[in-house]
Amino acid sequence: MIDDSKPNANASYINKLNKIKILNFIRSSDGISRADIAKKTRLSPPTVSRIVEDLIEEELVIEVGEGESKGGRRPTLLEFSGENHYIIGIDLGTTNIYGVLTDLNAQIIAEKKVPTNVNSGFHKVMERTAEVIQDLEELLSKKKQKRIYGIGMAVAGLINRKRMIVEFSPDFHWHEVDVIAELSKWHEIPIVFDNVTRVMALGELCFGVGRMHRNFICVNVGYGIGAGIIVEGNPLFGFNGMAGEFGHITLERDSDIQCDCGNFGCLEALSSGNAIAKVAQRKLKSGISSILNEMCEGKVESITAEMVAHAAKLGDSLAWEVFENAMEYLGIGIAALINLFNPEIVVIGGGVTQAGDILFDKVRKVVKARALHKIAQEIDIVPATFGMKAAAMGAVALILNKVLTFDLLHPKVAYFY
Template identity: 35%
Template sequence: MKAEFIFGVDIGGTTTKLAVITDEGKIEEKWEIPTNTTNKGVSIIPDIAAAVKLKMTQMNLSNDQVIGIGVGAPGPVNMQTGILYTGVNIGWEKPVALRDELSQQTGLPVVIENDANAAALGEMWKGAGGGARDVVCVTLGTGVGGGVIVNGDIAHGIKGAAGEIGHITAVPDGGYQCNCGKTGCLETVASATGVVRLAKEEMEKSNGMSKLHSIMEEHKAITAKDVFDEAKNGDSAASAAVERLTFYLGLALANLGSALNPERIVIGGGVSRAGDILLDGIAEKFKKYAFPTVAESTEIKIATLGNDAGVIGAAWLIKYKH
């Protein structure tokens, strides 16, 4: 019997997403399990193995019918050795032999990749990348992640840290402290938290005239969605914050684009739900700052796969890199 199913796994800080996916990239079933980060994440791999084996029993699948398991993990990886160097968000402070341990516990082939890279591969294969072989993906969420695909393959770099777009320096002087230890990273001004930071700076200049002040008084906080919504309504402080955000992002992507000339730049994550007000601003700055040939030949698109990008990209890995 031909092996025709793949397990895609996307390990997150709170939950781990799993899916059974056909070798054509169609999701048959998807579900989530909690990511147990206690005791330095010692239960994470056994929990994934148990979830895979239970689903195989429920679907009456034998190992012969499963091509393998693709895993996206939050940290730098070595695909050759199958080791995740560190996964601080899930309690893995030391290198973990993720590939070999999961393979031993399931009896299935395993391929691992950084989670942002897996999401990039998913968008390339079945999402906004449209099958293009030169793609840059940027995920704007709690942080800023990224993946760089050159001629159909993820760029890894010498220590698995290529594509750390969130840590491009966007504010060289006087920038915010980043979790990575640097200051002024793109992540500090272009993540959901970063958008709010910029808005609060602009609110201070507005002499109490911004609608964001009343939202802050009522809810004790503002969100990135509030900032974009009020920018769409013409609020001056919100509009100024979005203008700064699109400047930082547009300039960073223009520099990346000038180095790589991708066919597409795909923007995903929760912040991308702002839609055209975000995309149009980025496109304008990209066109201004990118090398003219790049500005003409690179398309900027909003991601289409949402939370499924990681598991679909993980499935691509096992199909093409196993």
């Protein structure tokens, strides 16, 4: 409980904390009266009334009718108003830029996907991202007085939280790029971004497995590999925001497979979607027969991890061996994470999880064999709650968290139609 009686306490700070508390209380209830909020939060009735009036004025709370009388007047019930304001979530992937427009209840109103064309360079990719945002905004423009609170964005790479830049992205081949400065040329809406895997973990925390679990790890297996680690309900950032680079732990000392980061034998170079495709291509070029030859119509370079998974399911021995081998390393890596962090559950998301059971069955088997029995015996390894939308929904959570904590970086430039 926050003590609002101390004369020396910082009044505006305490007011903000009380406001956060009341808003989240209303949001987690099914209609609650001012009197019940006061009782349950142990804040004084005048404090509750004053803050509720602010929240109504900010259109985050609405009055929804009357509750049952406990003797005397029937109380007015309050509810969180999630439908009148919006958030844009962007998953800036190496293959596609995928954007969603949601309300504050995280209901998707519209979505938009365009190819990233990663080789076109940072400025072009930002321009395409700005176009996706603009298209989503325009869908709203017919609705008067609707507010977009912010743009959340998931980006693959090392994010320096102190400098708010992408310090290095092996997937995009970016060094020291300023996403916010570039996008702000087109948009005045506050932008919040973070590493894609931590963003996915945040989405799970807000809307998925986080409702049941306070300690979990979200592993993203797509073009690259990363881990978002949630400890006691909080994301782990590390010293300057670069924790979770799970894909770049060395798993094969003598490997001749170079990772995009420059090192050899990284997990990402052995188990990612990109790695699966490259290993299969290499084997095909050496003349091993496989139905992949027909699937790619002779264009070996066009083989993708998705095609390898499909061929493996059809019983192709080359594809099966390549996929199993990749999942063996992934399982070994996840077993190490489980030993280190003792999570309640591990969530796996990203494009490669579209392979389904052949991924999950193998990883579960390897984890059971490799992780310490006492730590891993009851662990669940499950697919991401939002499937291929996991990163975009996590990006929505980035903004929603800021709305619910009254912490948007530049609230005055929030956008009104």
